[in-house]
Amino acid sequence: MRVRARARVRRTLVTTAAAVTTATLLLAGCAQDPDESPDQGAPATGTSGGAAQTTLTVGVFGAFGLQEAGLYDAYMAQNPGIRIEQTSIERNENYYPQLLTHLGTGSGLADIQAVEVNNIAEITATQADKLVDLAKAPGVDKAAYLPWKWAQGTAPAAKGGATVGLGTDIGPQGICYRKDLFEAAGLPSDRAAVGALWAGDWNKYLETGRTYKAKAGEGKAFVDSASGVMAAVTGSSAQRFYDDQGKVVYKTNPAVRGAFDLAATFATDGLSAKLQQFTPAWDQGFSNGNFATVSCPAWMLGYIQDKAGPAGKDKWDVAQAPKPSNWGGSFLVVPKAGKHAEEAAKLAAWLTAPAQQAKLFEKRGSFPSASAAYKLPSVSGAQHAYFGGAPIGEIFAKAAEGVPVTVVGPKDLVIAQNLADIGMLQVDQKGRSPQEGWEAAVKAIDNALDQ
Amino acid sequence: MTDETAVLSPSAVGPKRPAAEGGGRSGRDGRGQVWRSRRYRWDLRFSPYAFVAPFFLFFAAFGLFPLLYTGWAALHQVELTDPGSMTWVGLRNFTRLWDDEFFWNALRNTVTIGLLSTVPQLAIALGLAHLLNYRLRGSAFFRVAVLTPYATSVAAATLVFVLLFGRDYGMVNWALSALGFDAVDWQNGTFASQLAVSTIVIWRWTGYNALIYLAAMQAVPGELYESAALDGASRFQQFLHVTVPSLRPTIFFTCVVSTIGATQLFGEPLLFNGGAGATGGSDHQFQTLGLYLYEQGWVNLHLGRASAIAWAMFLILLLVAGAARLLRGRKDSR
Secondary structure (H helix, E strand, O other): OOOHHHHHHHHHHHHHHHHHHOHHHHHHHHHHHHHHHHHHHHHHHHHHOOOOOEEEEEEEEOOOOOOOOOHHHHHHHHOOOEEEEEEEEOOHHHHHHHHHHHHHHOOOOOOEEEEEHHHHHHHHHHOHHHEOOHHHOOOOOHHHEOHHHHHHOEOOHHHOOOEOEEEEEEEEEEEEEEHHHHHHOOOOOOHHHHHHHHOOOHHHHHHHHHHHHHHHOOOOEEEOOHHHHHHHHHOOOOOOOEOOOOOEOOOOOHHHHHHHHHHHHHHHOOOEOOOOOOOHHHHHHHHHOOEEEEEEEOOHHHHHHHHHOHHHOOOEEEEEOOOOOEEEEEEEEOEOOOOOHHHHHHHHHHHOOHHHHHHHHHHHOOEEOEHHHHHOHHHHOOOEOOOOOEOHHHHHHHHHHHOOOOOOOOOHHHHHHHHHHHHHHHHHHOOOOHHHHHHHHHHHHHHHHOO | OHHHHHHHOHHHHHHHOOOOOOOHHHHHHHHHHHHHHHHHHHHHHHHHHHHHHHHHHHHHHHHHHHHHHHHHHHOEEOEOOOOOOOEEOOOHHHHHHHHOHHHHHHHHHHHHHHHHHHHHHHHHHHHHHHHHOOOOOOHHHHHHHHHHHHHOOHHHHHHHHHHHOOOOOOHHHHHHHHOOOOOOOOOOOHHHHHHHHHHHHHHHHHHHHHHHHHHHHHOOOHHHHHHHHHOOOOHHHHHHHHHHHHOHHHHHHHHHHHHHHHHOOOHHHHHHOOOOOOOOOOOOOOOOHHHHHHHHHHHOOEHHHHHHHHHHHHHHHHHHHHHHHHHHHHHHHO
């Protein structure tokens, strides 16, 4: 999850994938824009009245894609009084602390700021009073969003219950697998049959791994890393690290410990390639094909295509994950301290409206958080050429709609990161026992949460 | 204007005024002259302060104030989510460091990585400087070449080293296996990872230190070498008995600078983790003090705790400097 920002940067490559497969739909998508301009463009131009230009700034991390997908240009064309400027910081690790200090001092803020999903709970819990309630912004339709995504951007009732973050994309997960390796191991390679192998139960995924290993022989791993499995399994449970009351419960929550132990079994059974995700060695693993599956959020497809290269074409495919699960995604917030908070709220609403999210998916591969967009042909009909023409719109929409309303907590990122980078990595790479890895992670997390 | 100002303090000037030959004009001149000389004295006395003032103003704003403010923050519980609200906790952030095994682990790592990198680095630099001090064809080329690693950015260098030290497809392991050794997991082994991080530091800084030594070597009078040669000293003996003693202050200087650098080691271990966070490996095996400070402040967002670590690092450096001074003082007095 920590790597989300890095992944985002590399998602540039998703463009290629999405653009190739949906080139025709793309044209259709562009043609849609004029149709929706009357209902939103008109009032905006009306307020500015052709008077002095208003410059709105948008602060994002990584290659967020809004600009690259041409959304700013489209909005400026509809609203001649508005000029949009974007500032971008490469990594969320650098972007987020800066955003916090700016919110604290009320200066240096952009009119719209992006927030990563792992930080959103901290933002809603501690910064809600400094942000505009976007539920009331013109053009925002709560019903268009996935309920769980909407809930994540909403502050707890004790903090006023304002919806300060509008969801942009999400990361519903599938399982990306190597057809050729599956065939060699005597497993089915058709994506429906592969999905059926483990449908409904992560333990079946483990069982498939054991079958694979028995036939594939030495040197071929089933998954890339144990922590990848853990992220996918924890992403499919409603309660993870915090309970409804906002108490830290990761230590006692059976869902977390279960995910940890299940993922650790991949390591202890020798099914893992013992890699750390988003490191150079992991990248090399894709091109060398030394693992057969990886649990992949929608935004990771382009990354895989990039790293596995042309040689991997028609070898990779994507199947339904055992359970619907989410990994990653972002929000847009509007600081009250901004000079044009009202105009900014309008822009944020427009940028995250279903039509724009669908366009972002077409152009950048970021999967929409607005479920209303799933019916649009550019999403429902999307296929991924590199992944054997997999109907990614259908696969990921199904996953997205099945994701439970996850309780997010302010320190989700820190907990997830230590579970993966300390606990699971010790089991996977250092050969420690799952119990030792768990204890090391707990110790590190306790130290990190202690103020 | 000069006139007027001078008139304002006539008593001091009056009696010493050289005898006027007559007329107000010369009197005016005299006054002006005195004023000028006074201004000259003031100029001599105060201008240097004006010239260095910008530095001290900037130092106060960007050096002293952050230092003091960090000290102030270290006495509070303060989170980056709300830097404005500080709760006074006294020395708690410091006292808790005694029981913080991650802090001691980071300190231990900093010392071992510091030794692993500084000692070979300075030794190699000294030898390299000695070689560069010979009459060489194209000496300028070699001097520049030796400095190139220093001009490379930490990030670029470290990313290359990460690839070289890769477990599965790294060049170092490839070379090792070609020589018949087992592959080493450079990321996960405690000593292996620290050695790998040290290698990056050594690679980057050896040339820099070599040039400093070279500059100092060229200031050693040639007669010393001549007489040593006449006495039958070999090249190595000359190095040992003429060069090294003459270089003692320089060596001390590079030791101090390297120690400071080693204490603040940050970029190399951060990036050696493949961009996967500030944990310094799954077992914190190469987490340095700088990295731990960053993790507390910018990952866990505990500004108070991070400030306390920063001040602890500062105090450790002062302790080391004090110890070095004591040692040196004892040596000198002998």
